[in-house]
Amino acid sequence: MTSPMQIAIIGASGQIGSEVARAAGAAGADVLAVNHAACDVTDVTSVERALAPLRAGDAVVNTAAFHRTDACEEAVDQALSVNALGAFNVAAAARSRGATVVYLSTDFVFDGAKRTPYVENDPPSPINVYGASKAAGEALTRAANPASYVVRVSAVFGPAGSSGKGGNFVEAMVAKARAGEAPEVVEDIVMAPTSAIDAAALLVELVRRSAPFGVYHLANAGACSWLEFTSTICTLIGAGVRPRALKASQVNGKARRPLYSVLASDRLSALGLQTRNWSAALAEYLTLKGYRTAP
Numbered sequence: 001m002t003s004p005m006q007i008a009i010i011g012a013s014g015q016i017g018s019e020v021a022r023a024a025g026a027a028g029a030d031v032l033a034v035n036h037a038a039c040d041v042t043d044v045t046s047v048e049r050a051l052a053p054l055r056a057g058d059a060v061v062n063t064a065a066f067h068r069t070d071a072c073e074e075a076v077d078q079a080l081s082v083n084a085l086g087a088f089n090v091a092a093a094a095r096s097r098g099a100t101v102v103y104l105s106t107d108f109v110f111d112g113a114k115r116t117p118y119v120e121n122d123p124p125s126p127i128n129v130y131g132a133s134k135a136a137g138e139a140l141t142r143a144a145n146p147a148s149y150v151v152r153v154s155a156v157f158g159p160a161g162s163s164g165k166g167g168n169f170v171e172a173m174v175a176k177a178r179a180g181e182a183p184e185v186v187e188d189i190v191m192a193p194t195s196a197i198d199a200a201a202l203l204v205e206l207v208r209r210s211a212p213f214g215v216y217h218l219a220n221a222g223a224c225s226w227l228e229f230t231s232t233i234c235t236l237i238g239a240g241v242r243p244r245a246l247k248a249s250q251v252n253g254k255a256r257r258p259l260y261s262v263l264a265s266d267r268l269s270a271l272g273l274q275t276r277n278w279s280a281a282l283a284e285y286l287t288l289k290g291y292r293t294a295p
């Protein structure tokens with residue numbers, strides 16, 4: 001009898017990593033959960049030690065990131081070290097064991113100049129350090145390991161919350177709305193929210209099927225401004241407050257942000273896969289977290 005495929009997850013306790021671990025286990029894979037304490041992607045020795053159990057045909061999912069966008073502007077070394085050099089280290093260690101690598105990336109590799117959804121073969125042109133470090137991580141992943149997937153997501157919400165960002169946007173808005181405080185959010189930045197649960201299931205499916213290598217966009221379908229996203233959260237949880245609109249130019253972040261970064265996939269449909277609309281995934285998330293009762 002052949003043993004099941006092993007899927008190692010770097011950042012296994014993170015927002016996406018925890019869902020990938022769950023989805024991989026549900027798909028029958030042998031899950032190797034690798035936490036930050038056991039493996040720092042910037043340290044080759046620790047990466048090689050953590051991935052030593054892998055065999056040819058196994059896979060590594062690299063979710064590790066330094067992804068506080070404004071902090072990256074002032075900690076360029078750290079951003080490049082974790083997001084780019086770390087990506088190379090993981091991809092190279094996977095290759096030396098004959099394993100596939102999956103690198104989690106972001107809509108922030110784009111500049112936002114486009115006004116129709118970004119698809120996988122649009123060229124990256126980042127406008128901040130975080131985006132540049134992730135675009136470098138994508139390229140280094142590919143260079144170090146041809147058996148690689150780059151999986152882009154955006155505005156992620158998952159039950160664990162993002163450990164690097166101290167939670168997720170949905171949780172922050174729910175907390176404000178429940179406290180009777182009207183959230184202030186930008187109305188002129190448009191993106192496609194991503195359910196960590198949905199993206200993890202698709203990611204594992206790509207690996208399980210040995211889909212063609214390359215870039216995939218796994219955001220949920222549709223698009224919204226952060227204001228629309230927040231209004232929908234408030235409506236779905238029956239909050240008595242409505243969000244107030246801000247312009248991006250009124251927000252004092254250190255990093256420039258793309259005004260339009262909707263991710264759509266040209267590649268999933270060729271595999272018979274699709275993403276559902278972000279609002280359906282959001283409603284399910286809010287129900288799962290007990291913020292609303294299912295209709």
Ligand SMILES: NC(=O)c1ccc[n+]([C@@H]2O[C@H](COP(=O)([O-])OP(=O)(O)OC[C@H]3O[C@@H](n4cnc5c(N)ncnc54)[C@H](OP(=O)(O)O)[C@@H]3O)[C@@H](O)[C@H]2O)c1
Nearest residue numbers: 011014015016036040041064065104106153156162163164
């Ligand atoms: N969250 C979003 O909205 C979003 C949007 C677009 C793209 N992404 C991408 O999606 C990926 C995962 O995001 P997420 O929301 O799941 O983030 P997360 O919850 O912060 O998870 C990242 C995980 O990586 C670990 N980690 C951080 N630095 C590490 C290092 N040097 N070596 C090894 N492990 C390290 C973290 O551990 P500790 O917490 O213990 O340090 C954490 O478990 C990232 O690559 C990010 O760039 C996220």
